[in-house]
Amino acid sequence: MMCEARRTMNASATMTADDGLPGGAGADGWPPPSPHSMPTTEQEREVTRPAGQRPPLSGPEPIGPPHPDIEEHLPSQPSEPAAQPSPDAVLIRRTLSAIEPIADKVASYFYALLFVRHPELRSLFPPAMDAQRDRLLKALLTAAEHIDNTAVLVDYLQRLGRGHRKYGTLPEHYPAVGESLIGTLDKFAASVWNDDTEAAWVRAYTTISQVMIDAAAADEVHSPPWWMAEIVEHELRTPEVAVLTLRTDQPYPFLAGQYAMLETPWWPRVWRHYSFASAPRADGLLSFHVKAIPAGWVSNALVNHARPGDVIRLGPPTGFMTVDHTTDSGLLCLGGGTGIAPIKALLEDVAEHGVRRPVEVFYGARTNVDLYDIDTLLRMQQRHSWLDVRPVVDRDGRLQLPGVIREYGPWNEYEAYLSGPPGMIRSGVNALRAVGVPSEHIRHDSVEELVAAGY
Template identity: 70%
Template sequence: MDAPTTTSADNGTSGGSGGGGWFTPRKKPETPPDGDQETSEGSRLAAMRPVGRPAPSEGPEESRIPRPPQVTAPTERPLAEPEPAHQAARPVAAPGEPTQGLSRSGAATSQATQGTPAWSPSAVMHSPAAQTVPAPPASDAPQRDAPPEPRVPPQRPTPVSGASPDAVLIRRTMAEVGPIADKVTSYFYALLFVRHPDLRSLFPPAMDTQRDRLLKALLTAAEHIDNTQVLVAYLQNLGRGHRKYGTRPEHYPAVGECLIAALSRYADQIWDEATEAAWVRAYTTISQVMIDAAAADELVAPAWWYAEVVSHDLRTSDIAVITVRPDQPYPFLAGQYTSLETPWWPRIWRHYSFASAPRSDGLLSFHVKAVPAGWVSNAMVHRARPGDVIRLGPPAGTMTVDHTTDTGMLCLGGGTGIAPIKALVEDVAEHGERRPVEVFYGARTDHDLYDIDTMLRLQQSHPWLSVRPVVDAQAHIQLPDVIREYGPWHEYDAYLSGPPGMIRSSVDALRDIGIPSDRIRHDSVEELVAASG
């Protein structure tokens, strides 16, 4: 399973026929016959089937988790005839994106044929010829192309009064395996790739990040298991976002079988029939929600968009403002973000916020900062040039403007977190609103205020806008203290974007000065996880 985002080399997975470059279509992996699956654990999961669907016919080699029903594909596809996926199709855990969180699970696409289009992007936009993809650099440093996420501490959850029996058992399981989470996730993936080797090509070469995402996704699902509204929204986002990986409905049984096998192995002290039944029911529901969301999304949107770089503006030695032109209309809202993949690192996706409101010319802009060991960020800042073609996943995120109210907006942006804040300001202006908007732009040095001129021009054009730069070596930490000096803010909606540490401290500070939690908006770990898939 998947939520917001390490690295290990994997021979033969970076290029060539092993699924390296997405410029070259690959042969579609065959779905392994049921008889190839291990059956030593019997039919304990035979009851696991998509919710609201008839039970599959029983067979002698029936897997513990019956295969979901085939989803009928639309007669007309938004993209040209697709081909086998070389995409990071993640069965519940998403591929390497700034994935943060228990991981951005990989969701299955709603049709078995979803994959890399048969047409090359070079045929659509004058992209460079396909290149051999170099093997990922060995590095122990965590990838930080997207806001880094702290690992979820392996602590036991506090019992929730009124929790359902299944929720109690699932949370008990997660608390039991928390201290050995790395072993559990490593075992899960090893089991998955041994039993279903054809699925390995759907994942990124570096699996460390992927393992962390899986854990975070499980923790997220366990946390919200009794909150249907939150859980379903989270899972639907996963299902839609993971279409770009080429995940298919029939991948889910394999993932569920191996996931429950891994949990039962490492939670053996508490594992019993009731616990297994609870996980079967939960996974059945989770997988069906994701499959249905992907099927519905397939009727209205492509799994991904190709986008040509049309402008590359290097603002500092490590920050670039990059503008791209999608090959198809790309609908999104100011304040949202997307996942991005480059031709140099196939199957490695990272999240970036849109740096402007939707434009009449259809162009999209991103602010990208190159970070140590950041594969995608370094490629975009130091390697990308006009004419290069990248891929974009679907838009995601809920940090958007509520245009049904004229409530004031308090916006805090740290570093490249100013990008979505700028988009929000443009959105307010385009709607002709005159609500007060207060922007605090945090940076460690004057040099890091790379977009201050743009923000000041917006301030000059709109009297309802106020922009205050906050420069300090510890600006990301001091920003919450600075906002206390202004205000009052109790009648404002707050919007936060920046490093996780800044967001956490800012949320605490805003609550302390009277802003209710439901009026503090930022993209949570859960949302980032979903987007990454």
């Protein structure tokens, strides 16, 4: 049974303005509809107090350097405060422990509450809201859990806030999400819920959402919320893999190795991640390699239905698997399946910079046919003496790619880049660590996002 509670929110947020965050003393209540300011006086607001559920927060072992996914990355950050967690963090973690065993119920309730109380928000979300897609609540809970880890959290939340512009999220939507969060926790963490706990969550949510709101507002000055991109070429390389070339309506700034979310006209509001398959080009064209996943909505649409002339929406670029041009150390690149797309972009980037540095590419696939881009890479190898490309095909259904790391090397002078299915990334990272490559020299996209994507 839901009950309404009126409470005064007057405590300061955990992070301070010195950290580049809003908050500090006087950050009270829900974030205001105004995109630029934090409330500085006490406010009374209506808070609904029911509940939802939380997916398991324990992700894969943290691996890799700057990374878009806080859950995987935060626990291993050097900036993680070694000191005692703040009182708010203690209360928040206690709540999380209480709801962990009933994560699914918490998530369902959270969204049900959100949409029952604010039906106008439903149209921003995809038609199907299965548990697999429950990234909003999970991110929210994880961010709150790590509320003391300012530097990483702010960076993550700013990117998230900018990325939310493409969903049509407005500052005035944030209080609705906050109310549903508190209502959900109140119901499902009843055993540990009290005024202090609620106040800690309100402070955390206020801080988190204000960072997102401010980042979105700052982004409005120089970036559109999304780009329209027309497909100008569609090449089916295998029955499952298409190479798409697109022209955006406005200049699209990105770095080789990054990725973006895109939405097709066939599945409105369903956004999926795809990596850029080329470095930025003089003609401004973009390319993606897409593999049709069995029963996958967007990938099948892009591979089997999309044609030149079709227009998609493209979100802002993101991702840290980019080349560090301040060093000339070698690059070790492992690309599995369409994971070769960002690797190809990295090679083009290195070639354009003109600095000769050794680059070793291992291109893995299940069969020879699946090495759909090997010809492109071999042509690049012919042009560039610093580049070595080695195809690696699975044997008896067994992944061979990470194993080759041990056969070649040494890799201690190399920066490693991994892209492909989550299993390949995990075993690749393990193999690299086993041969002594430090984790700060290993880059890859978010394994957790990839798992959630069923990639």
